[in-house]
Amino acid sequence: MSSDGGLGYNPGDYPPVAVTVDVALFAIRREELHVLLIQRGIEPFAGAWALPGGFVQPDEGLDAAAARELEEETGVDEDSVYLEQLRSYGSPGRDPRMRVVTVAYWGACAELPSPIGGSDAAQAELVPVSEIEDGDIELAFDHGAIVSDALERVRAKLEYTALAARFCDSEFTISELRKVYETIWDTKLDPGNFQRKVRENHSFRRVGRSVPTAAEQAAPDLSAEGVYLERDEGSWGPADGVVASAAMAFLEPEEVFQRAPSRARTRSGRPASLWTAADSELTLNSPIPRRRASRKA
Numbered sequence: 001m002s003s004d005g006g007l008g009y010n011p012g013d014y015p016p017v018a019v020t021v022d023v024a025l026f027a028i029r030r031e032e033l034h035v036l037l038i039q040r041g042i043e044p045f046a047g048a049w050a051l052p053g054g055f056v057q058p059d060e061g062l063d064a065a066a067a068r069e070l071e072e073e074t075g076v077d078e079d080s081v082y083l084e085q086l087r088s089y090g091s092p093g094r095d096p097r098m099r100v101v102t103v104a105y106w107g108a109c110a111e112l113p114s115p116i117g118g119s120d121a122a123q124a125e126l127v128p129v130s131e132i133e134d135g136d137i138e139l140a141f142d143h144g145a146i147v148s149d150a151l152e153r154v155r156a157k158l159e160y161t162a163l164a165a166r167f168c169d170s171e172f173t174i175s176e177l178r179k180v181y182e183t184i185w186d187t188k189l190d191p192g193n194f195q196r197k198v199r200e201n202h203s204f205r206r207v208g209r210s211v212p213t214a215a216e217q218a219a220p221d222l223s224a225e226g227v228y229l230e231r232d233e234g235s236w237g238p239a240d241g242v243v244a245s246a247a248m249a250f251l252e253p254e255e256v257f258q259r260a261p262s263r264a265r266t267r268s269g270r271p272a273s274l275w276t277a278a279d280s281e282l283t284l285n286s287p288i289p290r291r292r293a294s295r296k297a
Contacts (some may be wrong), residue, residue, distance in 0.1 A: 019055070019062075024105070033145055038123065048139070049140065072119040074116060075118060089104060115146060158290065164286070
């Protein structure tokens with residue numbers, strides 16, 4: 001009797017092929033797009049930077065494998081991120097160990113705890129995408145191509161979905177949303193035009209409250225030792241505050257005023273309204289199309 005249970009098929013008649021998953025997870029930090037990488041702790045490419053990923057186990061599906069590898073190698077739980085399948089990569093020789101076909105995923109997240117390398121990963125780190133695009137970091141396997149494809153997918157999906165909200169907190173200001181588009185598209189958008197398009201678009205809805213004022217976020221010290229003031233400076237944003245000591249009369253002018261960071265306000269000085277994505281699946285229209293080189297400004 002054949003080893004296939006009578007089906008006339010013997011796996012040994014075919015060359016072995018393995019299946020892996022790799023994840024390109026993006027986040028915005030300090031107004032720059034980053035991708036989550038791991039430093040490989042084993043061969044092949046020991047010490048090189050790569051995407052988190054690994055072999056699919058015999059008893060699991062692709063989505064489960066991607067989530068498992070992401071958590072094992074970086075400590076990032078799938079519940080805190082958005083993951084979507086990108087495409088498969090199966091060029092002969094892409095993996096020196098054997099014939100390996102990988103199924104790549106891309107993802108987006110707003111808040112990401114500090115990644116911690118685990119399993120086959122010596123360490124995990126969020127790295128600016130620009131360092132990969134500029135050639136400063138060379139990735140193992142064909143992961144450079146995967147990052148490039150994933151990045152184009154993210155940029156394109158901003159045009160026809162509300163994906164930008166995935167890079168924000170659940171509630172965000174229009175200014176914060178605009179910065180997502182500007183960061184990922186590497187361009188500047190007109191704030192007034194963008195605000196109008198968001199307000200007219202059904203992909204986002206106003207939640208009925210505004211960002212907390214500086215006083216609400218952290219009550220100022222109004223005792224004899226300190227007082228909270230606000231000053232309008234042309235070189236500062238409307239949200240900047242000024243902290244002054246009650247003893248300011250004894251200080252040099254440059255020592256009196258310090259910038260006190262707070263969340264954005266409108267140009268009139270009022271706290272900015274908070275918004276959220278209207279569709280949990282984020283399948284609705286983008287408020288603005290991407291500006292391409294061939295498109296007139």
